[in-house]
Amino acid sequence: DAGVTQSPTHLIKTRGQHVTLRCSPISGHKSVSWYQQVLGQGPQFIFQYYEKEERGRGNFPDRFSARQFPNYSSELNVNALLLGDSALYLCASSLAQGDQPQHFGDGTRLSIL
Amino acid sequence: QKEVEQNSGPLSVPEGAIASLNCTYSDRGSQSFFWYRQYSGKSPELIMFIYSNGDKEDGRFTAQLNKASQYVSLLIRDSQPSDSATYLCAVNPPYGGATNKLIFGTGTLLAVQP
Numbered sequence: 001d002a003g004v005t006q007s008p009t010h011l012i013k014t015r016g017q018h019v020t021l022r023c024s025p026i027s028g029h030k031s032v033s034w035y036q037q038v039l040g041q042g043p044q045f046i047f048q049y050y051e052k053e054e055r056g057r058g059n060f061p062d063r064f065s066a067r068q069f070p071n072y073s074s075e076l077n078v079n080a081l082l083l084g085d086s087a088l089y090l091c092a093s094s095l096a097q098g099d100q101p102q103h104f105g106d107g108t109r110l111s112i113l
Numbered sequence: 114q115k116e117v118e119q120n121s122g123p124l125s126v127p128e129g130a131i132a133s134l135n136c137t138y139s140d141r142g143s144q145s146f147f148w149y150r151q152y153s154g155k156s157p158e159l160i161m162f163i164y165s166n167g168d169k170e171d172g173r174f175t176a177q178l179n180k181a182s183q184y185v186s187l188l189i190r191d192s193q194p195s196d197s198a199t200y201l202c203a204v205n206p207p208y209g210g211a212t213n214k215l216i217f218g219t220g221t222l223l224a225v226q227p
Contacts, residue, residue, distance in 0.1 A: 042217025
């Protein structure tokens with residue numbers, strides 16, 4: 001079975017631009033979470049969606065938004081990109097919300113120039 | 114105090130030895146605990162999870178949980194050079210089960226010497 005798939009794998013943007021990152025969960029998984037990982041740090045929670053509703057939000061500015069579609073895939077949008085948004089963006093899926101183990105995709109490496 | 118703390122390492126062990134990785138967490142109500150392995154330039158890979166006090170074994174890996182001490186550890190037996198990676202400890206804090214928010218430590222870099 002396919003794991004969590006993310007696209008694109010790499011992206012280069014300039015300050016002020018907008019970016020959309022995409023994620024398809026493992027088949028049968030209904031919960032998708034987004035994380036940001038900067039070099040040398042552990043991933044930081046951005047959003048969680050379950051059954052197409054936002055169930056959790058981390059300490060990120062309103063420039064970050066996300067949504068989940070009826071097929072449980074998800075998009076993360078970031079507006080007005082800043083240099084500090086350069087990071088590895090990770091999508092994780094789990095069967096349901098709560099204590100379920102989360103499985104990560106390969107991530108999207110975003111570089112802001 | 115950081116919510117999840119790990120020694121950044123590097124932890125260097127000889128091939129065939131037991132590697133012991135440790136993690137402490139601050140939220141006493143946390144109920145689920147996860148260990149991820151992350152190779153350089155790759156994404157985290159789930160290797161163990163534990164919910165109850167005590168030990169949980171899976172192959173060469175053993176996760177240990179002590180909720181009273183707010184301490185979780187990962188033992189890797191018969192360490193191999195391929196185990197060299199950063200090991201991330203993650204905790205799901207108590208939000209009434211409504212979210213899958215994982216709080217990660219900064220990770221411990223393990224180096225297994227051939």
